[in-house]
Amino acid sequence: MRRGPFLENLSKVNIKPxxxxxxxxxxLHADHIGWNTKLENGTWKPTFPNAExxxxEKEFRFWRDTIEANPLEKFLYGAYDDSIxxxxxxGQAKIVRNDHDLGSGIFMEPAFGHTPGNIMVNVLSNNFHAKLCGDVLHHPIQLFYPKWYTNFCSDPxxxxxxxxxxxxxxxxTNTIVLPAHFQPYHYGKIESDENSYIMNIG
Ligand SMILES: [Zn+2]
Incomplete structure (x- = not known):
């Protein structure tokens, strides 16, 4: 039921679905699979018609098997049905290894714990390295208290x-990290100070 300017923001940088x-x-938590699809005349359709x-695999199989084994329970707020x-x-879904490499500097990296098959996405370009780390960092407080976890973590x-x-x-390092839930600024570099960290947005 969320409405955000995601597609408008993409079009501002000249990217069409x-x-x-x-x-x-x-x-595959509900708040990370929205925009996989959109509601068109009452039917959920892939938002990106030409995308794979x-x-x-670990994440996909866990949720598919859990949901198929418990048909009467509602997992992921029903988002598996409307977004997966x-x-x-x-025919656009492809199950890949947990460390799948697209061969263009973009590759997945296992980061299990938040969910059973949680991954991060790495982007390498020339000397530039970015990590889309999803919920590995859920809240800025975890920079100061990295041992704090959320009640959404399947294996704390x-x-x-x-x-x-x-x-x-x-x-x-020069790695830029992009956590999924940080408010502006949305990304930065990690610096350490004894046992805690800061995200440098400079
Ligand atoms: Zn999340």
């Missing part, structure tokens, strides 16, 4: 370990 060739979701939707199934029906200890590794590896 038909131009999109790949769609990747870090994980790449799903990391239409993409499977249209694994989520904490993944975050600690991620922060340690990114700290004091």
């Amino acid at each position: 038909e131009d999109i060739d790949f769609v990747m979701c870090t994980h 939707y790449l799903f990391a 199934l239409p993409v499977i029906s249209s 200890q694994k989520a904490v370990n993944t975050r600690l590794n991620f922060l340690k590896n990114c700290a004091n």
